[in-house]
Structures are given as C-alpha cells and as structure tokens.
Amino acid sequence: MKKLIPLILIPLLQACGDAGSDTELPTIKAKSAYTCSQYNEYRIHGDKRSQSNIKNATIQQLDAIYTGNTLIEKYYQSLFSRNRQVNLNNMKDDIIYDMALDKKIDDICLNSTDSNLTDAITSAINKLYVEMSNQPQLATCQSYIENKISYKDILVKATEEKYYRIINPANKITHTQGYGEEFIETKLKESCSKSPQKRLWTIAEWVVSSYEFEISKKEDAQQKQEQEKARLKFELETYGVSLFKTGNADCRDYQTQYEKSQQPGEHQAQYKAALLSTLTDAGELLTPRQRVVFDKLLADNPEGFAAALLEATRSGHLGSSPCYKERKGERRKGVELKDAIESMDNIPAAIEPKPLTQNQLVPLGR
Incomplete structure (x- = not known):
C-alpha cells in the first residue's frame, strides 16, 4: 500500500x-x-x-x-x-x-x-x-423556499417512517384553534428563510415541537386557571356562608373556615361574616342557660370567642377530644361543634345540677 x-x-x-x-x-x-x-x-x-x-x-x-x-x-x-x-x-x-x-x-x-x-x-x-x-429527510431549507418540497411532502415521509417527533406535534398544532396547518407552513417558511442551508427535516421538527410546547403551556395555564376558579367557587360556597347551611358544621370545617377568615385577600370579609354566622347558628343548639352566656361572650368579643372555640376544637387527644368522640347511629349536623362549645370553660353545663337532698347531706360514717 x-x-x-x-x-x-x-x-x-x-x-x-x-x-x-x-x-x-x-x-x-x-x-x-x-x-x-x-x-x-x-x-x-x-x-x-x-x-x-x-x-x-x-x-x-x-x-x-x-x-x-x-x-x-x-x-x-x-x-x-x-x-x-x-x-x-x-x-x-x-x-x-x-x-x-x-x-x-x-x-x-x-x-x-x-x-x-x-x-x-x-x-x-x-x-x-x-x-x-x-428528499424531505435530506434536503435543505432552500428546497422548501423554492417549493421543491412542500409541508405535505414532509408529513407523508414522516408518516412512512413513523417519525412521531414530527407527526404528533404537527397533529396537535393542526387541531388547535388559532393554529392549524397553514400556521405551520408559515412558520416553517419563516424559519427556513433565516437558515436556507439547514437541514429541512431538522427545522420542521424544531418548528412543530416549539409550537406544540407553546400550545401545551397555554393549555396548562388555562387548566390551572379553571382549577383555581373551581377551587375558589367551592371554598366560597362551602366556607363563605354559615357551615350550618352546607351541612359541614363540624370541627374540621370550622378550623378551615376560621383560617380563611384570617387570611388577607379579596374574600376575607366574606369569610369573616360567614364565621360569625356559623357561631350564631351554633348557639341555636345550646340550652337556654348556656345560650345566655354564649350570646354575651359572642357579643362582647366575637373574634376572641371564635379564637377560643378554635382552640377547643383542637384540644384533647383522639377519643377524648370533643371533636372525635365515638357516636352511634346517624351523625347529626353540628353535633361536634356543639360539643366543642360545651367543653369551653366559660360555658355552663347543659343541665344545672340539682340541690342535694337532706338525706344526701348526712355525714359519712353515721
């Protein structure tokens, strides 16, 4: 050699x-x-x-x-x-x-x-x-500029080769409102004009991938916006009114409603009003002697009473807390919240103790 x-x-x-x-x-x-x-x-x-x-x-x-x-x-x-x-x-x-x-x-x-x-x-x-x-896979962008190869030629070849990195994004763009096939052709022409000697196949893949990503970002943003709108609607319907109107008057929902009433924002005033409504409605479950004290405490310092009730809903351990007592039969609306109110130090017992009889006062050991 x-x-x-x-x-x-x-x-x-x-x-x-x-x-x-x-x-x-x-x-x-x-x-x-x-x-x-x-x-x-x-x-x-x-x-x-x-x-x-x-x-x-x-x-x-x-x-x-x-x-x-x-x-x-x-x-x-x-x-x-x-x-x-x-x-x-x-x-x-x-x-x-x-x-x-x-x-x-x-x-x-x-x-x-x-x-x-x-x-x-x-x-x-x-x-x-x-x-x-x-040849769509080997030609440069100059061929697209000179109309020797069309966008449809690229799609046909991509389909033959099962090249989904072009097929899938192209389908997404084609069927998205405001985009479509003509949009791809225009953007492909613009990109090729900037780089006429680049490989057409690569530029086509870049174009459809880029705009598929743009569409996906818009869709994600729209989805998040709709989810946020639905979440806000649910929270306002659930916690923006008295819990007794929605059937959610238990300790956990009270805790959530209270927390929302303390968060600054556009709907804070509504949550504060709803919390007061919940407390007012909760008073209806108390006995008359409890109600006298309850109404005075609530009237004197509604925010302080609401905070004290929050602590009452969080006190105790599982099984002993007023919010987690075992109950048999059908659950009644507001029964947990009522128990939490009765557990507060300033609220009297539901039934006033009866005075001791003469026999009960006899000293032990007699």
Whole structure:
C-alpha cells in the first residue's frame, strides 16, 4: 500500500476551470495530490483513517476555492466544508451529510479510478445537491423556499417512517384553534428563510415541537386557571356562608373556615361574616342557660370567642377530644361543634345540677 503523503497545496491562481452555476460547482485547475485509485486502495484495505485523511485534505483545498455566493457554494460551505460551524445541535445532521458524501465519493471513485480526488468530490457534491433537493429527510431549507418540497411532502415521509417527533406535534398544532396547518407552513417558511442551508427535516421538527410546547403551556395555564376558579367557587360556597347551611358544621370545617377568615385577600370579609354566622347558628343548639352566656361572650368579643372555640376544637387527644368522640347511629349536623362549645370553660353545663337532698347531706360514717 502506498504511504499517505502530505498534501502539497498547488498555487491557486486561476484555480477555477469554469464559472459554475447555482446548481453546479465550478471545476478547478488546481488538482488534489490524490486520486481515486489511492482512495479505493485505502478503502479496500480497510484503512479508514488514511482514506478520511486524503478526503479531508482535498476538501481543505476546495475550501479555498468555493468561497462564492452561489446557492451551491453556500450549500457546500454549510454542509461539507472543513470550516463549517459544528455544534451539538447540528452534529447529527453533519454525520448524515458526511455519510452521504462518503457514499457518493465511493460510487464515483469505483467507476472512475483514474479521476483526481478533487474532481471526484466536486462531482459528488454536484450530484448530491440535485438528488437530495427532492428528499424531505435530506434536503435543505432552500428546497422548501423554492417549493421543491412542500409541508405535505414532509408529513407523508414522516408518516412512512413513523417519525412521531414530527407527526404528533404537527397533529396537535393542526387541531388547535388559532393554529392549524397553514400556521405551520408559515412558520416553517419563516424559519427556513433565516437558515436556507439547514437541514429541512431538522427545522420542521424544531418548528412543530416549539409550537406544540407553546400550545401545551397555554393549555396548562388555562387548566390551572379553571382549577383555581373551581377551587375558589367551592371554598366560597362551602366556607363563605354559615357551615350550618352546607351541612359541614363540624370541627374540621370550622378550623378551615376560621383560617380563611384570617387570611388577607379579596374574600376575607366574606369569610369573616360567614364565621360569625356559623357561631350564631351554633348557639341555636345550646340550652337556654348556656345560650345566655354564649350570646354575651359572642357579643362582647366575637373574634376572641371564635379564637377560643378554635382552640377547643383542637384540644384533647383522639377519643377524648370533643371533636372525635365515638357516636352511634346517624351523625347529626353540628353535633361536634356543639360539643366543642360545651367543653369551653366559660360555658355552663347543659343541665344545672340539682340541690342535694337532706338525706344526701348526712355525714359519712353515721
């Protein structure tokens, strides 16, 4: 096998052999130091490193020639030049285009062993430019701008390949009010106009993914807004009125209503009024002698009484607390809250103790 020799850069004065065009790179007079025969020999022996080295050395020579502004030169500069910008975002596309170029060079060199590698690579790029311009997965955005490929062509190919990273977001956008298929086409055209030499497939995936994310964010925000609206409606209906009107007059609901009455906000006044209504209605469950004391305490210091009742609902342990006594039979509205009120120190017993009889006053041991 021949040794890989260093590339001798030939002076590039009058390097171009013809002017070329928008669809064909100009041939150059300054030839590579390597031929297809050498390229084939390295490939046959599996010497991929040497094969890659002579290809890259030849492309470096082409980089100094193809610096114009024709569409195909820009295509070359963006996709195959050794000076192209490479980053993590487009690395996958770089690999795809490099593999396509390698395959095309292999085909040309196998059929034309005497060709100079400069001519072989130039011919390979010219062929790829035409062949890939109609393939949705390999074309650049320039093909979309020139209407060689439509958005529907991309969808058809994505469906054939079962490429759901395009299919699913596209379906979401298409069936969302205010978006639709025309919206995608417009945004794809805008993105391609900014990056005509980017891979169309990648740009299409980015466009539909971006706007699917935008739609999802809006839907999440709307859902949260509706949930918050429903939560507020429930809380106002439950705790914004007397608990005795909703059938929730127990200790836990009283604790919740009290806490809401203490929280600053738009509805604090309503919760405060509702808490007072709950206390007033709770008094109806007391005996007359209890009611006299209850009414005075509530009238003198309603906020203080409400706070004291809150502590009463939290006192004791499971089984002994007035809010957690075991009861048999059907539960009655407000019975827990009534027990909590009766457990307060200032509230008298429901039934006044009877005076002791004469017999009960007899001293013990007589």
